[in-house]
Amino acid sequence: MLTRDFDYDLPPELIAQEPVEPRDASRLxxxxxxxxxxxxRHFRDIVEYLRxxxxxVANETxxxxxxxxxxxxxxxxxxxxxxxxxxxxxxxxxxxKGRRALPGQRLELGGGDLPTLGGTxxxxxxxGGRLIHFDEPIExxxxxxxxxxxxxxxxxxxxxPSRYQTVYAQERGSVAAPTAGLHFxxxxxxxxxxxxxxxxxxxxxxxxxxxxxxxxxxxxDHRIHTEYCRLDARAAEIINRAKxxxxxxxxxxxxxxxxxxxxARDAPQGVLPWEGYTDLFIYPGxxxxxxxxxxxxxxxxxxxxLMLVAAFASxxxxxxxxxxxxxxxxxxxxxxxxxxxx
Numbered sequence: 001m002l003t004r005d006f007d008y009d010l011p012p013e014l015i016a017q018e019p020v021e022p023r024d025a026s027r028l029x030x031x032x033x034x035x036x037x038x039x040x041r042h043f044r045d046i047v048e049y050l051r052x053x054x055x056x057v058a059n060e061t062x063x064x065x066x067x068x069x070x071x072x073x074x075x076x077x078x079x080x081x082x083x084x085x086x087x088x089x090x091x092x093x094x095x096x097k098g099r100r101a102l103p104g105q106r107l108e109l110g111g112g113d114l115p116t117l118g119g120t121x122x123x124x125x126x127x128g129g130r131l132i133h134f135d136e137p138i139e140x141x142x143x144x145x146x147x148x149x150x151x152x153x154x155x156x157x158x159x160x161p162s163r164y165q166t167v168y169a170q171e172r173g174s175v176a177a178p179t180a181g182l183h184f185x186x187x188x189x190x191x192x193x194x195x196x197x198x199x200x201x202x203x204x205x206x207x208x209x210x211x212x213x214x215x216x217x218x219x220x221d222h223r224i225h226t227e228y229c230r231l232d233a234r235a236a237e238i239i240n241r242a243k244x245x246x247x248x249x250x251x252x253x254x255x256x257x258x259x260x261x262x263x264a265r266d267a268p269q270g271v272l273p274w275e276g277y278t279d280l281f282i283y284p285g286x287x288x289x290x291x292x293x294x295x296x297x298x299x300x301x302x303x304x305x306l307m308l309v310a311a312f313a314s315x316x317x318x319x320x321x322x323x324x325x326x327x328x329x330x331x332x333x334x335x336x337x338x339x340x341x342x
Contacts, residue, residue: 052196065146180253
């Protein structure tokens with residue numbers, strides 16, 4: 001399968017630069033896989049496509065203030081760090097902007113009115129980033145030293161940083177938001193519970209690779225990025241009971257899909273509690289074991305996320321749906337509109 005099959009042209013003005021208010025006022029394209037039918041709604045209308053007994057599975061990761069400014073010691077030269085993955089108690093993989101950020105270089109964060117935190121660049125990673133060993137765990141310092149990073153295609157500052165978090169975000173660890181969940185409001189979630197719809201949560205900490213296009217000519221040659229994920233025993237019980245009873249398991253976002261399908265790989269049926277780093281790459285031809293329906297945003301061309309969505313529906317259906325979304329002037333990417341694939 002060729003990577004160019006997942007390319008498409010998007011007018012730049014359709015890249016959403018800010019979220020709509022309220023969250024559930026975003027548009028919703030409903031794609032029915034059985035016959036390819038498309039319906040144009042708003043996200044709050046999703047209640048009309050859900051039924052009692054459905055289980056929504058959402059990723060409760062929280063975006064961390066992963067963009068940091070540092071100084072080289074002793075020269076004082078400025079560098080910008082973007083933490084992308086935790087590699088140990090005090091080690092992080094990061095992208096570094098600055099001249100000659102080589103192994104052995106000492107860095108200092110903070111200063112002035114703020115306490116300082118030191119670190120050392122240990123190695124250059126295969127992807128061109130840097131492995132940095134901080135003098136102590138950096139997590140406790142992020143709120144005062146860092147800022148929440150936005151995807152590179154968002155060029156306007158965000159007035160309210162909380163809008164790049166889901167309302168149910170709990171566990172810090174992502175450098176990007178699980179954007180399918182940004183459309184939920186507390187009121188909508190309460191209404192769904194009143195309808196008899198269950199809610200289960202998983203964790204997958206999203207890395208920057210989620211925005212990178214696949215460069216290999218053949219999809220099968222791509223090596224997917226690995227991300228930490230967890231599905232606990234309580235979520236497994238909710239999901240397995242639903243599967244036994246013939247009720248739908250609906251993933252809120254592609255990250256939830258990766259967790260669910262990873263936890264199903266060694267299970268005779270349903271899912272098993274699971275924790276670790278997943279390298280599951282889902283593209284057309286994959287057989288889904290758990291997910292029955294998918295809530296998702298519109299994804300970048302040639303991205304692994306678009307390939308996952310095309311595996312869940314079909315490449316032909318997704319191509320047509322994206323063409324329809326462009327024709328109808330939907331808003332794309334992180335702050336954009338959503339799809340519900342049933």
